[in-house]
Amino acid sequence: MSAQGGVEDLLRRLAPQVLGALVRRYGQFDACEDAVQEALIAAAEQWPVQGVPEDPRAWLFAVASRRLVDAWRSDSARRAREERVAALDLADAADATALEGDDTLALLFLCCHPALTPPSQIALTLRAVGGLATDEIARAFLVPEATMAQRIGRAKQRVKASGGAFAMPAGDERAVRLRAVLHVLYLIFNEGYTASSGSELQRRELTREAIRLTRLLRRLLPDDAEVAGLLALMLLTDARRDARTTADGDLVPLAEQDRGRWDGAAIAEGVALLTATLPRGRIGPYQLQAAIAAVHAEAPSAEATDWPQILALYALLERVEPSPMVTLNRAVALAMVDGPRAGLELLATLDADARLAEHHRLVAVRAHLLEMAGERDTARAAYREAARRTTSLPEQRHLERRAARLA
Amino acid sequence: MKYMLLIYDAPGTRELFQSDEGRELMGRVEAIVAELRERGELVGTQGLADASTARTVRLQDGAPAVTDGPFAEAKEQLGGYVIVDCEHERALEIAMRWPLIGTNAIEVRPVMFDGGAEM
Numbered sequence: 001m002s003a004q005g006g007v008e009d010l011l012r013r014l015a016p017q018v019l020g021a022l023v024r025r026y027g028q029f030d031a032c033e034d035a036v037q038e039a040l041i042a043a044a045e046q047w048p049v050q051g052v053p054e055d056p057r058a059w060l061f062a063v064a065s066r067r068l069v070d071a072w073r074s075d076s077a078r079r080a081r082e083e084r085v086a087a088l089d090l091a092d093a094a095d096a097t098a099l100e101g102d103d104t105l106a107l108l109f110l111c112c113h114p115a116l117t118p119p120s121q122i123a124l125t126l127r128a129v130g131g132l133a134t135d136e137i138a139r140a141f142l143v144p145e146a147t148m149a150q151r152i153g154r155a156k157q158r159v160k161a162s163g164g165a166f167a168m169p170a171g172d173e174r175a176v177r178l179r180a181v182l183h184v185l186y187l188i189f190n191e192g193y194t195a196s197s198g199s200e201l202q203r204r205e206l207t208r209e210a211i212r213l214t215r216l217l218r219r220l221l222p223d224d225a226e227v228a229g230l231l232a233l234m235l236l237t238d239a240r241r242d243a244r245t246t247a248d249g250d251l252v253p254l255a256e257q258d259r260g261r262w263d264g265a266a267i268a269e270g271v272a273l274l275t276a277t278l279p280r281g282r283i284g285p286y287q288l289q290a291a292i293a294a295v296h297a298e299a300p301s302a303e304a305t306d307w308p309q310i311l312a313l314y315a316l317l318e319r320v321e322p323s324p325m326v327t328l329n330r331a332v333a334l335a336m337v338d339g340p341r342a343g344l345e346l347l348a349t350l351d352a353d354a355r356l357a358e359h360h361r362l363v364a365v366r367a368h369l370l371e372m373a374g375e376r377d378t379a380r381a382a383y384r385e386a387a388r389r390t391t392s393l394p395e396q397r398h399l400e401r402r403a404a405r406l407a
Numbered sequence: 408m409k410y411m412l413l414i415y416d417a418p419g420t421r422e423l424f425q426s427d428e429g430r431e432l433m434g435r436v437e438a439i440v441a442e443l444r445e446r447g448e449l450v451g452t453q454g455l456a457d458a459s460t461a462r463t464v465r466l467q468d469g470a471p472a473v474t475d476g477p478f479a480e481a482k483e484q485l486g487g488y489v490i491v492d493c494e495h496e497r498a499l500e501i502a503m504r505w506p507l508i509g510t511n512a513i514e515v516r517p518v519m520f521d522g523g524a525e526m
């Protein structure tokens with residue numbers, strides 16, 4: 001690892017701790033967040049040249065506090081606050097570390113505040129908890145930096161306006177907010193995982209970041225089964241990354257992937273995590289999706305896949321968290337167990353579902369099952385229709401190739 | 408998800424924008440664009456010069472040739488576009504609030520992206 005990379009990792013790890021400590025002390029999440037970003041930029045410039053300070057966290061805390069004071073000083077209406085801050089002894093920053101775990105958790109809850117839209121929750125989480133700079137986030141999501149800066153700024157304003165407290169929500173509220181946090185981490189992961197070519201490097205960064213933040217969350221909540229389930233799901237899915245696209249960026253379906261290129265270490269970690277978690281906690285959607293990914297991961301070949309078990313897991317998932325997408329996946333599993341006709345019958349029940357009626361995945365799965373059933377002409381027409389409907393270039397190429405194969 | 412809003416102008420739109428009423432309309436267009444910018448949803452927007460200034464390039468007798476005017480003599484001509492990064496419902500909502508929606512038409516199209524899920 002280069003010195004540069006080492007400093008970067010260190011800064012990203014310390015970012016939420018310093019921000020959490022700062023917010024706990026001074027309040028004002030939005031101003032503190034700006035101050036920490038400035039401190040991170042200063043450290044990224046100075047540390048590789050001058051060396052990492054003995055207590056890097058205290059250094060960042062002190063610099064960010066000073067930036068905060070500078071910001072307040074430039075605003076004469078805030079004189080009173082300036083005095084309050086100036087009176088605080090910056091040297092006792094060490095005390096700020098005592099609650100660092102709780103602080104990071106409280107930050108995550110704040111960034112995933114229900115008043116924010118998912119894109120805003122994602123952007124704010126990546127910056128405030130992930131320690132990523134605005135231009136990095138903008139590049140990953142392929143939007144102009146000014147647009148991302150606006151999105152983050154507005155998210156901070158909304159958190160402030162809705163009175164988002166920097167504290168752990170209690171009771172039922174806590175469970176609801178934790179679900180939102182898990183969903184945001186899942187979305188970050190997916191955003192990175194579905195990339196194939198072109199901007200891959202930047203997006204791969206998102207996958208890594210999602211896994212890093214979920215690991216962090218797991219350290220903070222080691223007994224939560226769904227947190228462990230989500231981490232296992234990410235590891236087991238990411239294990240297939242190198243095998244899921246060709247060098248040209250074309251998608252390789254699961255059944256045709258070179259399993260030798262799957263990441264054995266990631267699979268082992270994911271399976272171990274799941275094995276330790278499943279018998280203990282309450283079963284939830286992330287654990288079930290991870291369990292399905294584990295069945296695929298453990299099959300020595302596509303033919304040897306334990307489809308009856310996958311079918312049972314999808315049926316369970318459908319009960320725990322019903323959605324047309326889950327039914328769609330269950331139809332595939334059903335076709336593998338009871339034949340394509342059974343799968344097609346289940347698919348037909350989804351035609352009336354407005355959420356899916358125009359979705360290319362429904363048509364793509366139907367095409368696949370029709371092909372299995374030997375109905376080449378209708379399968380080809382369905383592949384073509386699915387290709388027209390998708391907004392993903394690699395999926396479109398894949399579906400067109402399938403159609404051409406049946407010509 | 409990114410969407411492109413293609414704004415098709417009815418004949419007479421350009422003249423309309425030169426009038427007093429047009430200045431008021433322009434103000435409303437600018438207000439929506441400012442809102443998109445403020446919310447961090449705007450990826451890009453441009454207005455196009457009149458369709459009569461267009462040149463169309465196509466193959467004629469095996470060689471690229473330039474002709475005056477737009478590709479098709481349509482009643483409505485592309486007048487500009489806005490690209491937004493937001494949910495589908497929000498993109499439709501923006502289109503529905505666009506000034507001149509009474510005479511002009513706005514097409515909302517998803518922008519293709521270079522990623523995809525394995526199937």
